[in-house]
Amino acid sequence: xxxxxxxxxxxxxxxxNDAYREAVARKRLKATVATAVFCAALFIAALxxxxxxxTFFTYFGNFLSYFDRILTxxxxxxxxxxxxEWFWGLKKWLxxxxxxxxxxxxxxxxxxxxxxMLNFFAAQNTSPGPWVRFIIRRLLEFARTVPGIVxxxxxxxxxxxxxxxxxxxxxxxxxxxxxxxxxxxVENADMKPVEGIRSTGASWLSCMRFAILPQVSAGYASxxxxxxxxxxxxxxxxxxxxAGGIGQELVVAIRKFYYSDVSAILVTIIVTVFIxxxxxxxxxxxxxxxxxxR
Amino acid sequence: xxxxxxPDTAELRGKYPGVFxxxxxxxxxxxxxxxxxxxxxxxxxxxxxxxPTKLITGMSQLGWITMMMIPPNPGSSFPLYMQxxxxxxxxxxxxxxxxxxxxxxxxxxxxxNIIPSNLIRFPVRRFLDSIRGVDTLIWALVWINVxxxxxxxxxxxxxxxxxxxxxxxxxxxxxxADRKQVEGIRASGGNALxxxxxxxxxxxxPVIAGQVLYFxxxxxxxxxxxxxxxAGGIGLQLAEQxxxxxxxxxxxxxQMILIAVxxxxxxxxxxxxxxxxxxxxA
Numbered sequence: 001x002x003x004x005x006x007x008x009x010x011x012x013x014x015x016x017n018d019a020y021r022e023a024v025a026r027k028r029l030k031a032t033v034a035t036a037v038f039c040a041a042l043f044i045a046a047l048x049x050x051x052x053x054x055t056f057f058t059y060f061g062n063f064l065s066y067f068d069r070i071l072t073x074x075x076x077x078x079x080x081x082x083x084x085e086w087f088w089g090l091k092k093w094l095x096x097x098x099x100x101x102x103x104x105x106x107x108x109x110x111x112x113x114x115x116x117m118l119n120f121f122a123a124q125n126t127s128p129g130p131w132v133r134f135i136i137r138r139l140l141e142f143a144r145t146v147p148g149i150v151x152x153x154x155x156x157x158x159x160x161x162x163x164x165x166x167x168x169x170x171x172x173x174x175x176x177x178x179x180x181x182x183x184x185x186v187e188n189a190d191m192k193p194v195e196g197i198r199s200t201g202a203s204w205l206s207c208m209r210f211a212i213l214p215q216v217s218a219g220y221a222s223x224x225x226x227x228x229x230x231x232x233x234x235x236x237x238x239x240x241x242x243a244g245g246i247g248q249e250l251v252v253a254i255r256k257f258y259y260s261d262v263s264a265i266l267v268t269i270i271v272t273v274f275i276x277x278x279x280x281x282x283x284x285x286x287x288x289x290x291x292x293x294r
Numbered sequence: 295x296x297x298x299x300x301p302d303t304a305e306l307r308g309k310y311p312g313v314f315x316x317x318x319x320x321x322x323x324x325x326x327x328x329x330x331x332x333x334x335x336x337x338x339x340x341x342x343x344x345x346p347t348k349l350i351t352g353m354s355q356l357g358w359i360t361m362m363m364i365p366p367n368p369g370s371s372f373p374l375y376m377q378x379x380x381x382x383x384x385x386x387x388x389x390x391x392x393x394x395x396x397x398x399x400x401x402x403x404x405x406x407n408i409i410p411s412n413l414i415r416f417p418v419r420r421f422l423d424s425i426r427g428v429d430t431l432i433w434a435l436v437w438i439n440v441x442x443x444x445x446x447x448x449x450x451x452x453x454x455x456x457x458x459x460x461x462x463x464x465x466x467x468x469x470x471a472d473r474k475q476v477e478g479i480r481a482s483g484g485n486a487l488x489x490x491x492x493x494x495x496x497x498x499x500p501v502i503a504g505q506v507l508y509f510x511x512x513x514x515x516x517x518x519x520x521x522x523x524x525a526g527g528i529g530l531q532l533a534e535q536x537x538x539x540x541x542x543x544x545x546x547x548x549q550m551i552l553i554a555v556x557x558x559x560x561x562x563x564x565x566x567x568x569x570x571x572x573x574x575x576a
Contacts, residue, residue, distance in 0.1 A: 042391060048384035049445040049526070056450075062440045099342070106338040109331070145555050146548060147519045149431070150529075153536045154544075158359055159352035163342040237431045240523060241533075244342070251523075254435045270427040 070263040079260055086264050093246065093268050099163060100245035101272070103238065104231035107167045111174025112224040115140075118175070119182035120208050126186055126194075128204060136179075144176025148234050152243040163244025170231050170238070178227055185219040186212060221287065225280045232276050236269050363545035371543065375531060379550055381445050382527035383558075385520070386513040389452025394506045397457050401464030402490070408468065418461075425458030430516050434525040445526025452513055452520070459509070467501040468494060503569050507562045514558045518551050 008016070071079050079086040087093075118136050120126045127133035148169045155165035193211035202210070239247020246269060253261040307314050368375055402408050404418045434451035441447050476493035484492065521529025528547060535543040 041387060045384035045387045048380050049388055049449050050381075051388065051446055051449060055441055055446065059441045063437070066436065066440055102334075102338040102341055106335060106342065109335055142552070145515070145552050147515055149519050149522060150532065150548070153522065153533060154359065155352070155356070157536065157539070158355040159348065164344055164348065164352070167342060167344075233427075233429050237429045240431060240435075250432065251435065254432075254439065257439075266428060266432070270424050273427045274423070 070259045070266075073260050079263060086260055087268075089249075089261065089264070090268070093249065093265060096239075096246040096249055097268060097272055100235045100238075100247075101232065101276075103163050103166045103245050104170060104228060104235040107170025107235070108174055108224060108228045108231050110167070110171040112178055112220075112227070114171070114175040115178035115182050116220065118179050119186060120212070122179060122183040123186035125189070125191055126208060126212060140176045140179040140183075142176070143172050144180065146173075148173035149237065149241060152238055153241050156242050161242040163238075166235060166238035166243030166245060169243060170234060173234070174227055174231060178223060181223045182216070182220055185216045185223075189215045218287070222284050225284050229277055229280050232273060236273075359541055362541035365542070366546035366549050367542040368546045369540075369543055371531075375528065375547060375550060378521075378528040378531045379554055382517045382521070382529070383514065383554065385445050385448040385452060385525075385527055386510055386517040386558075389449045389517070390456055390506060390510045390513050392449070392453040393456035393460050393509075394502070396453070397460035397464055398502070400457075401461045401468060404461055404465035405468040407471070407473070408490070408494075419465075422458045422461040425454065426462070428455065430455040430520060431523055434520040434523050438524055443524045443526075448517060448520045448525035448527055451525060452516060455516075456509055456513065460505070463505050464498070464502055467498050467505070470501075471497045500569055504566050507566050507569070511555075511558050511562045514555055518555075 007013070073079055073082060073085055075082075075085075118140065121128065121132050121136045122140060124133070127136075151172050152165055152169035155168050159165045159168065189212055193215070194207050197207050197211045235245050235247075236250075237247045239245045239249065240251050242248065246265065250262070250265045250269075252258075253265060400418065400422070404415055404422065406415065409415050430451055433454045434447060437447040437450040437454075441450065471494055475497065476489045479489045479493040517527055518529050518532070521527040521531070522533040524530065528551060532544065532547045532551075535547060
């Protein structure tokens, strides 16, 4: 079937074409200006960060050869030819990894409990008063904006070297992060049950317990598990500042150029992180499969 | 008003045994899980050398430190700190941008709708995963070994660790893109590159731009801490001042970080709204 395409009279077409061209030109101009501003910002940033392309190109070979070296044993053989020699310290590393996992577990649980206690005050729909809400919100914000490792640095001085500083640092950071997420879940909760329970004359506490909590507990657990995953990574570097875990061993190996140890420890960390990610993912899927997937 | 008939409990019990007598396993699952969680917690406390005395002395120390922090005071090093903050922001901006540039082509390789073959996609994905498994701080230590102390090592560290994250996020954005535009380009005779340029990129770029902005935001935080291991920026100053116990300077530096992060948050959320539009965010 032939369809006739009607072409507009040239005058009408010209105005339309002009309008189109003008719109495109305006868009292009905007994009060009944005790109130029961005490039200028990048250039200033490059000056500020002392980027030296010469150094980069001279040493980029070092970066590759670094991986070559960490994959070579002292005897000169490749690491995977002699796994026993490569993982000579596996027992010690596994113990430290266990410590790392415990640090993140205890830190996450403590942080989750504090976040749980604070989040009802921070959520808009359940907070007893705007002042309380404001103060709690600022507190949580502070706890999550200051990086965990900065807390760890300070705690190492206050509590002494050791895993305790790491646990407390992670707990504070987790309180801040989870407190916000928990409060958001509560803000999304249905308020009708609360009205129902309040109409029976119940106190604020009972309203939270019987109306809000049943709606939100699955979301809480899901976020806490996710946070645990993140905290395992975080705990693996806590040792850099002396706050316990495998990080201490890693930083020593890197600084003292024990090349094959670096790769062995990295491999154990990566494998552990994988296992934790997969198992918490599985656990979340099993526990709250339908609620979390939207 | 009519009275509701009394429910026949026995009959209901017979009909819905699951409601009235939940199996013991279902009733005990929750308490058992809580008990197990608590047991691990207590074991952790013991294993990690927690003790009430340590906690109390530490708390009093911490209280003392907090007292010493007030009021925040930079002393005479304010210009130095401003410069360090600038360095941190530069590290975040540059590292994130470079990571995005490098990650874009690689993410195409990891996207299912571009590379249907598992043979390429699987190794690329595992490669990105292992990069992400290593913390930014570790990358910073490695780069310090390679290019020496200084902010440049920080840029490279952020670049590498974000490369892993971007590779994954971008490939997900690409997989979520609509097929129809691509088919349209192919129908009008475009080749594979045209399909990507005119069919995919216009859909994907706004999403990617939003993610990059978000990462610049979160990298401002990362960039503050990589200085702790010597990779430049404000973290270096912070770690030094903590080590020499100059608490007033420490609190001033922390304040600077908080303000800078809040400012970047504000700017980037404004920009993100402008790029993706209100609709996509809501």
